[in-house]
Amino acid sequence: xxxxxxxxxxxxxxxxxxxxxxxxxxxxxxxKALKTLSPEExxxxxxxxxxRGRGGAGFPTGMKWSFLAxxxxxARYLVCNADESEPGTFKDRYLMTYIPHALIEGMIVSxxxxxxxxxxxxxxxxxxxxxxxxxxxxxEAKAAGFLGQNILGTGYxxxxxxxxxxxxxxxxxxxxxLESLEGKRGNPRIKPPFPAIAGLYGCPTVVNNVESxxxxxxxxxxGGDEYAKIGIGRSTGTKLISxxxxxxxxxxxxxxxxxxxxxxxYSDEWCGGIANGKRLKATVAGGSSVPVLPANLxxxxxxxxxxxxxxxxxxxxxxxxxxMMGSGGFIAFDEDQCIVRNTWNFSRFYHHESCGQxxxxxxGTGWMEKVLHRLEYGHGKMSDIDLLVDVSKKxxxxxxxxxxxxxxxxxxxxxRHFRDEFEWHVKEPVxxxxxxxxxxxxxxxxxxxxxxxxx
Amino acid sequence: MSDxxxxxxxxxTVEVAPGTTILNAARQIGGDIVPPAMCYYSKLEGxxxxxxxxxxxxxxxxxxxxRPMPKLVASCRTTVMDGMEVQNITxxxxxxxxxxxxxxxxxxxxxxxxVCDQAGECDLQNLGYEHGLQKTRYEFERRTFERIDxxxxxxxHMNRCILCYRCVFTADQITNKRVHGILNRGDHSxxxxxxxxxxxxxxxxxxxxxxxxxxLTDRTFRFRNRVWFTKPIDAHRDCPTCSGKVTxxxxxxxxxxxxxxxxxxxEVEEFICNTCRFDKKQTSDWxxxxxxxxxxxxxxxxxxxETLKPLPVIQxxxxxxxxxxxxxxxxxxx
Amino acid sequence: xLKVEEQQxxxxxxxxxxxxxxxxxxxxxxKHKSALLPILxxxxxxxxxxxxxxxxxxxxxxxxxxxxVYEVASFYSMYFLKPQGKxxxxxxxxxxxxxxGAEKLMDHLxxxxxxxxxxxxxxxxxxxxxxxxxxxxxYGPVLQIGPEYTFYENLNEQKVDQLIQDLRDK
Numbered sequence: 001x002x003x004x005x006x007x008x009x010x011x012x013x014x015x016x017x018x019x020x021x022x023x024x025x026x027x028x029x030x031x032k033a034l035k036t037l038s039p040e041e042x043x044x045x046x047x048x049x050x051x052r053g054r055g056g057a058g059f060p061t062g063m064k065w066s067f068l069a070x071x072x073x074x075a076r077y078l079v080c081n082a083d084e085s086e087p088g089t090f091k092d093r094y095l096m097t098y099i100p101h102a103l104i105e106g107m108i109v110s111x112x113x114x115x116x117x118x119x120x121x122x123x124x125x126x127x128x129x130x131x132x133x134x135x136x137x138x139x140e141a142k143a144a145g146f147l148g149q150n151i152l153g154t155g156y157x158x159x160x161x162x163x164x165x166x167x168x169x170x171x172x173x174x175x176x177x178l179e180s181l182e183g184k185r186g187n188p189r190i191k192p193p194f195p196a197i198a199g200l201y202g203c204p205t206v207v208n209n210v211e212s213x214x215x216x217x218x219x220x221x222x223g224g225d226e227y228a229k230i231g232i233g234r235s236t237g238t239k240l241i242s243x244x245x246x247x248x249x250x251x252x253x254x255x256x257x258x259x260x261x262x263x264x265x266y267s268d269e270w271c272g273g274i275a276n277g278k279r280l281k282a283t284v285a286g287g288s289s290v291p292v293l294p295a296n297l298x299x300x301x302x303x304x305x306x307x308x309x310x311x312x313x314x315x316x317x318x319x320x321x322x323x324m325m326g327s328g329g330f331i332a333f334d335e336d337q338c339i340v341r342n343t344w345n346f347s348r349f350y351h352h353e354s355c356g357q358x359x360x361x362x363x364g365t366g367w368m369e370k371v372l373h374r375l376e377y378g379h380g381k382m383s384d385i386d387l388l389v390d391v392s393k394k395x396x397x398x399x400x401x402x403x404x405x406x407x408x409x410x411x412x413x414x415x416r417h418f419r420d421e422f423e424w425h426v427k428e429p430v431x432x433x434x435x436x437x438x439x440x441x442x443x444x445x446x447x448x449x450x451x452x453x454x455x
Numbered sequence: 456m457s458d459x460x461x462x463x464x465x466x467x468t469v470e471v472a473p474g475t476t477i478l479n480a481a482r483q484i485g486g487d488i489v490p491p492a493m494c495y496y497s498k499l500e501g502x503x504x505x506x507x508x509x510x511x512x513x514x515x516x517x518x519x520x521x522r523p524m525p526k527l528v529a530s531c532r533t534t535v536m537d538g539m540e541v542q543n544i545t546x547x548x549x550x551x552x553x554x555x556x557x558x559x560x561x562x563x564x565x566x567x568x569x570v571c572d573q574a575g576e577c578d579l580q581n582l583g584y585e586h587g588l589q590k591t592r593y594e595f596e597r598r599t600f601e602r603i604d605x606x607x608x609x610x611x612h613m614n615r616c617i618l619c620y621r622c623v624f625t626a627d628q629i630t631n632k633r634v635h636g637i638l639n640r641g642d643h644s645x646x647x648x649x650x651x652x653x654x655x656x657x658x659x660x661x662x663x664x665x666x667x668x669x670x671l672t673d674r675t676f677r678f679r680n681r682v683w684f685t686k687p688i689d690a691h692r693d694c695p696t697c698s699g700k701v702t703x704x705x706x707x708x709x710x711x712x713x714x715x716x717x718x719x720x721x722e723v724e725e726f727i728c729n730t731c732r733f734d735k736k737q738t739s740d741w742x743x744x745x746x747x748x749x750x751x752x753x754x755x756x757x758x759x760x761e762t763l764k765p766l767p768v769i770q771x772x773x774x775x776x777x778x779x780x781x782x783x784x785x786x787x788x789x
Numbered sequence: 790x791l792k793v794e795e796q797q798x799x800x801x802x803x804x805x806x807x808x809x810x811x812x813x814x815x816x817x818x819x820k821h822k823s824a825l826l827p828i829l830x831x832x833x834x835x836x837x838x839x840x841x842x843x844x845x846x847x848x849x850x851x852x853x854x855x856x857x858v859y860e861v862a863s864f865y866s867m868y869f870l871k872p873q874g875k876x877x878x879x880x881x882x883x884x885x886x887x888x889x890g891a892e893k894l895m896d897h898l899x900x901x902x903x904x905x906x907x908x909x910x911x912x913x914x915x916x917x918x919x920x921x922x923x924x925x926x927x928y929g930p931v932l933q934i935g936p937e938y939t940f941y942e943n944l945n946e947q948k949v950d951q952l953i954q955d956l957r958d959k
Contacts, residue, residue, distance in 0.1 A: 128938035166865025183825035190504035244926035394555030
């Protein structure tokens with residue numbers, strides 16, 4: 001059985017209440033940090049743990065914390081990013097629903113480490129039930145003396161609030177989230193300045209994902225060094241993977257980083273294989289923004305070695321043959337799924353969610369969606385395929401925030417690996433409306449010649 | 456230690472004050488190496504970063520950290536570091552990316568220059584001329600909005616808007632109350648007041664001057680004339696509300712419109728009030744200074760001043776002089 | 790653009806005003822604009838949608854300009870700027886849910902309710918729309934119903950029929 005740090009007690013009845021959570025060792029990290037450690041020591045433990053941001057970018061959390069400016073007399077803020085909206089990702093919802101105190105406890109320890117006296121959890125507005133759960137958990141924690149004035153008699157004060165979003169994927173981008181928290185449109189800010197210098201209300205701010213903050217709890221309990229022993233290389237610790245699509249058992253799994261992808265998909269301990277006895281065609285390994293990979297490149301690296309669930313192994317081969325860990329949203333496509341249709345669906349998502357502030361993303365996402373729609377519905381032209389690649393290149397890297405890249409990568413990668421299928425849609429406009437291209441050679445061992453360089 | 460920082464743009468080195476942006480450093484050098492700016496406006500705090508036309512390549516970050524920046528950056532919002540090296544027109548990557556941005560700006564633009572009052576003094580037209588493609592690759596219906604009057608003096612053609620946000624910043628920073636803003640999201644975003652209402656404020660007319668395209672135009676000048684047939688003259692008056700320094704646009708004896716004076720980057724020198732702009736259209740309202748200097752590259756210049764001198768062949772030929780009588784009279788008027 | 794005469798005056802209940810007052814306390818002094826999104830949710834929960842007058846009232850409550858409220862309300866997809874059915878069924882239409890049948894479910898919903906996406910049924914009870922990813926991809930197809938955003942997972946046609954019946958009986 002793999003080690004669990006976040007979800008160890010997930011099946012204990014009543015774990016969503018403070019009492020049961022405490023019986024299972026909850027709030028030990030708060031006692032330990034506030035009573036025996038200095039804020040700097042907490043930051044040091046997180047640095048030692050090698051924890052990398054679980055929201056998608058994978059930036060080392062301890063390093064992010066150490067960048068926080070600390071000018072005299074200016075408030076500092078910790079904001080938890082619970083605006084989980086990346087298609088394929090639903091781990092934060094799971095964590096907040098079933099074990100909300102893990103997040104509250106992490107928030108207290110992290111706020112203490114950063115010297116924040118007011119912290120916010122920005123939850124996407126659609127998660128109203130989770131907002132209610134968190135509000136209840138906060139009230140419980142406050143009644144038990146873990147929040148408010150003079151926490152546990154240590155002199156540390158912290159108020160924790162839940163802020164609902166209004167329905168906008170872009171607010172998962174940290175500066176858009178801060179704008180939204182200030183009651184404005186969720187337009188990402190132009191950086192620099194980074195939030196660590198000027199974030200919420202112009203004050204130094206750290207924005208961390210739910211899972212990152214929850215992971216601080218085991219790091220403080222067991223020590224950063226212990227945490228770093230789990231995992232592989234620079235991918236330390238455990239990671240929540242949201243598994244969806246055509247799997248026997250989709251759901252949220254806590255894995256030790258370094259687990260082979262093949263084992264994750266097919267082992268009965270995890271997803272249990274592809275549903276309905278079908279074969280795997282493709283995967284999106286880290287949420288909809290990361291490059292899609294055919295089955296063969298999902299399971300194996302270009303050199304034939306097994307691919308692992310780790311930041312490094314998933315991105316092995318760059319964009320030519322690799323993908324990214326992202327937020328851990330693992331989507332599996334069976335042999336009957338149409339890559340063109342799915343690419344259109346994703347590009348419709350990014351078109352819908354573009355904030356409209358900068359021109360390449362505002363105009364380019366809509367353009368790509370329209371071309372893909374035409375291809376999917378049998379009106380495409382052969383030249384559309386190269387047009388899509390070109391438009392995606394004109395968006396990628398030229399926008400204010402990463403949404404432009406996130407919109408471009410799925411399109412570019414789908415064409416890179418599944419060009420045959422796009423061409424088939426053009427050649428067989430009628431047939432492609434009610435039949436699918438099928439598995440083709442996407443699961444076959446990789447011939448060296450196929451590994452061409454992408455953009 | 457010097458209190459200036461050194462930055463090299465397209466091989467030309469300049470010393471600027473710390474905190475200067477790449478774009479402003481380039482403007483200090485001047486000439487072709489100045490990146491085009493559609494949304495940045497030096498007089499409006501917080502503007503810039505959105506249109507992405509001013510993107511440049513930073514090939515050396517600074518003396519201290521010489522690593523190049525991983526992506527192209529918006530020169531209007533990136534401050535220079537000592538020893539920074541920047542490529543603008545010397546980088547094919549920048550030129551390619553910029554033409555990509557221009558293409559994006561144009562795919563939903565109506566390209567209705569023949570009936571647009573902004574034609575001739577439109578930043579997007581100039582940009583399209585320099586960087587645009589000959590032919591559009593966009594084969595879908597363009598996004599359209601209703602044309603609306605925001606008040607009796609200003610007309611909004613949302614179809615032409617590139618969402619630079621300049622007019623929003625202007626309303627926030629120059630007027631005392633903002634009633635228009637950006638509604639909706641993504642490519643449905645539009646400038647609007649949401650509920651039908653007049654934008655009515657002493658300084659509201661400035662949104663016309665800051666608009667880089669023909670989205671916000673002066674209703675009192677609507678379809679009166681093409682700008683290149685009018686003659687700009689700098690003038691001033693004693694105004695209790697603003698500086699009173701303006702440009703009058705003449706057609707014959709008649710003042711067709713009044714605008715703020717603009718610098719070589721198309722930015723107003725000083726914002727003017729609505730009384731000066733809309734209500735003072737008699738020569739007698741003004742103290743005339745001199746013809747406005749118009750860049751030779753502008754179509755407005757092409758009919759006037761230095762550039763329109765009768766060709767030598769006309770000067771020596773009475774018959775040709777007679778045939779061009781009207782044109783010749785025009786050139787000698789001011 | 791709305792015409793002035795389309796506006797209907799609304800009133801906020803005292804409970805709502807009290808709630809809004811509580812929300813404002815979460816933020817540091819002078820930063821009360823932060824309360825805008827949560828307050829709009831509360832107002833919509835009470836009134837069903839955000840009419841111009843409702844938004845103007847929120848603006849004056851927060852001492853901000855009405856346009857600041859319109860800008861925000863029109864940016865976020867959860868706020869309704871038009872009247873809706875009593876129950877708005879929001880079905881996830883993004884990739885992972887489509888892999889497990891969300892598109893078919895939407896077709897079924899359209900046929901069952903007899904109205905196109907975004908249209909209110911003649912009895913005023915229902916409207917439905919496809920929304921982007923609801924972060925429940927492992928349990929798809931999913932739909933949610935405001936104002937408390939109750940969640941229905943692993944849906945199929947029978948479950949949706951039952952749900953519609955249950956809502957009718959309410």
